[in-house]
Amino acid sequence: MKLDSVTVRYGEKLVLDRFSLDVGLGITCLKGPSGCGKTTLLRVMSGLIIPDSGTVTGRPGRISFMFQEDRLFPWLTVLENVKLVCGDAQKSMDLLKAVELEKEAGSLPSSLSGGMKRRVAMARALAFDCGMLLLDEPFKGMDPDLTRRLIPLITSLDVPVIAATHSEEELALLGGRVIAMEPAQHVMKPAAHQIWADPFASTDTAG
Amino acid sequence: MGAAPLLFWTAVWALAARAVGQELLIPAPSSVLEHLAAIVRDESFFAVIGTSFLRIICGFATGCLTGVVLAALCSLSKVLKAVFSPAVDMISSVPVTSFIILVMLWLRYSLVPVFISALLVMPVIFGNVMTGISQTDPLLIETAKIYRIGPWKALTELYIPSVLPYFYSGAVTGIGLAWKSGIAAEVLALPKNAIGSDMYYSKLYLETADLFAWTIIVAVFSLALSRLLSFFVKKTAPKAQKAADPKEDCHEA
Numbered sequence: 388m389k390l391d392s393v394t395v396r397y398g399e400k401l402v403l404d405r406f407s408l409d410v411g412l413g414i415t416c417l418k419g420p421s422g423c424g425k426t427t428l429l430r431v432m433s434g435l436i437i438p439d440s441g442t443v444t445g446r447p448g449r450i451s452f453m454f455q456e457d458r459l460f461p462w463l464t465v466l467e468n469v470k471l472v473c474g475d476a477q478k479s480m481d482l483l484k485a486v487e488l489e490k491e492a493g494s495l496p497s498s499l500s501g502g503m504k505r506r507v508a509m510a511r512a513l514a515f516d517c518g519m520l521l522l523d524e525p526f527k528g529m530d531p532d533l534t535r536r537l538i539p540l541i542t543s544l545d546v547p548v549i550a551a552t553h554s555e556e557e558l559a560l561l562g563g564r565v566i567a568m569e570p571a572q573h574v575m576k577p578a579a580h581q582i583w584a585d586p587f588a589s590t591d592t593a594g
Numbered sequence: 595m596g597a598a599p600l601l602f603w604t605a606v607w608a609l610a611a612r613a614v615g616q617e618l619l620i621p622a623p624s625s626v627l628e629h630l631a632a633i634v635r636d637e638s639f640f641a642v643i644g645t646s647f648l649r650i651i652c653g654f655a656t657g658c659l660t661g662v663v664l665a666a667l668c669s670l671s672k673v674l675k676a677v678f679s680p681a682v683d684m685i686s687s688v689p690v691t692s693f694i695i696l697v698m699l700w701l702r703y704s705l706v707p708v709f710i711s712a713l714l715v716m717p718v719i720f721g722n723v724m725t726g727i728s729q730t731d732p733l734l735i736e737t738a739k740i741y742r743i744g745p746w747k748a749l750t751e752l753y754i755p756s757v758l759p760y761f762y763s764g765a766v767t768g769i770g771l772a773w774k775s776g777i778a779a780e781v782l783a784l785p786k787n788a789i790g791s792d793m794y795y796s797k798l799y800l801e802t803a804d805l806f807a808w809t810i811i812v813a814v815f816s817l818a819l820s821r822l823l824s825f826f827v828k829k830t831a832p833k834a835q836k837a838a839d840p841k842e843d844c845h846e847a
Contacts, residue, residue: 433740449742458737462755471751472741515741 388432388519388547393441395427402427404571405441410519410547414563417551423568425551426455429521432549447518447546453511455523457504459496465507466492473514482510485540487533501528506537513540522550526557535560621803630807638787643811645787649704650776653711654769660712661719662761668720669727686717690775694782703783707790710779711772718771719764726760727753762827769823773816 388410395403402424408415410432417425430436431443433452459468465488469479483489486506496504505528512520522541526534538560541548550561558565604623611622621629633639664682668675685693690710697709730753738748780790789812796804 435736435740450740452740454733454737456733458733460734460751460755463751471743471747511741 388443388445388447390428390431391442391444393431393438393443395424395431395436395438401571403431403438406571407441408566410549412545412547414542414548414550414561416558416561416563416565417549417568418553418558418565419568420553420570423570425568426523428568429523429549429551432519433521449515449517450519450521451512451515451517452521453508453523453525455527457496457501457508459504459507459511461496464493464495465499468496468507469511469514472511473516475514479510479514482514483507485513486510486537502530502533505529509537509540513544517546519546520544520548522548524552525550526552526554531556618800618802621806625803626806626810629801629803630810633792633804633807633811641787642789642792643815646707646776646780646789647815649707649780649785649788650711650772653708653713653776654715654772656708656712657715657768657772658719658761658765661716661764662723664716665720665723665727668724682717682720685713690714690778691782694779697779698783704785706783707776707779707785707788711776714771714775715768718768719761722760722764723757726757729760730756766820766823766827769819770816773812773819777812 390406390408390410392405392407393403394401394405406424406428408428417428419425427436429452431438432446433450434443434446435452460471463471466476466479466483469482470476473479480489480492483492486509488503488506488510491499491503491507496507499507505526509522509525512522520541525541526537529537534557541550541561548563550557552558552561607620608623611620614620617625664678668678693713694706694710697706701709734752734756738752743751777790777793780788781794782790784791784794789808793805793808793812796802796808
């Protein structure tokens with residue numbers, strides 16, 4: 388997927404300013420403070436937001452998106468929530484085992500803790516047969532040990548993965564390249580996003 | 595109503611009857627009780643109650659079905675919404691007696707209570723289902739879009755569970771309305787085997803105690819139906835109820 392000079396505004400507020408990026412196989416991490424446009428960038432990639440200007444090319448037909456909110460269907464059980472996107476009960480159960488939630492398969496989301504809901508959302512995102520996986524703060528509310536155990540589920544995928552996070556530890560564990568973002572409205576230079584090398588991964592430039 | 599308030603209001607009624615002293619205007623509770631027993635013992639009682647019940651339930655079901663279908667169509671099309679919403683508002687604001695008299699010109703008298711019940715229930719269900727559809731969580735709609743959930747699954751797994759609590763809330767209100775308006779239609783249309791017809795004849799023959807007795811029967815049935823429906827809703831839809839309780843902006847008649 389290639390983003391070329393993408394600009395997004397919410398009313399007067401400039402969120403992405405002429406942002407360019409190439410995404411290929413492997414993991415690409417987006418890091419930066421809250422409000423710097425990570426979620427907006429993921430939404431542009433998913434096709435949920437059409438940029439005010441610029442182009443997005445090479446978008447796969449099916450994109451899985453683990454949103455910042457859990458967005459579980461409250462009237463469906465944990466297993467039903469996962470099965471909803473793939474139609475395969477066995478695959479859903481296997482993924483619930485992978486996120487250590489097989490005992491909660493028959494529970495409603497309302498009975499789960501925040502971290503558990505996050506894992507259901509992760510299992511659902513992984514269950515969807517897709518050409519690209521977008522993850523918005525995927526490990527929010529999970530303890531570091533659990534995060535470490537779940538990381539291989541993401542790193543072993545053979546589709547491009549774009550993950551937004553502001554945790555340095557998660558960035559280190561996920562590996563891959565890191566795109567550092569800053570709030571667009573504070574950037575006065577034509578190059579909208581200053582990109583710098585990540586201490587844990589290969590250097591990359593964008594913007 | 596608990597036992598204490600019931601006793602209190604029966605005492606007020608008994609005192610009022612004694613103060614007025616005319617059975618024709620306010621019959622005493624004991625007299626109404628006697629008439630009530632006589633009505634219940636009458637061999638036609640169950641035919642009368644059963645037929646009225648059947649008519650009203652048919653009207654209620656028709657009103658629910660029409661309300662749901664119309665709300666679904668109006669949610670899909672702005673044009674249909676622009677056409678039907680004012681019509682439904684108008685139905686809600688026209689006095690029920692105007693409709694009863696008008697419908698008596700069009701339909702067999704036995705069908706008038708069915709039509710009137712349906713007509714009164716439809717706007718309540720329409721309003722509630724429209725609210726339910728508009729209150730469907732936009733984040734879940736977006737999620738369904740991302741995960742390519744097809745229209746049928748979106749309907750059964752997203753929209754229906756979202757709307758169900760609003761529908762049930764409307765149905766509980768609607769069953770009381772259907773009962774009251776159906777009886778009112780029977781009073782004017784006078785079909786055979788009808789509570790409303792018997793009420794009318796009680797009034798005609800100045801049998802005020804009978805009129806009171808029938809009113810008690812109607813009130814008890816209306817209350818029992820609403821309670822029964824509420825009970826049924828709690829039993830059949832615990833998940834949907836737990837997940838999305840109706841908001842305060844539900845249309846209440």
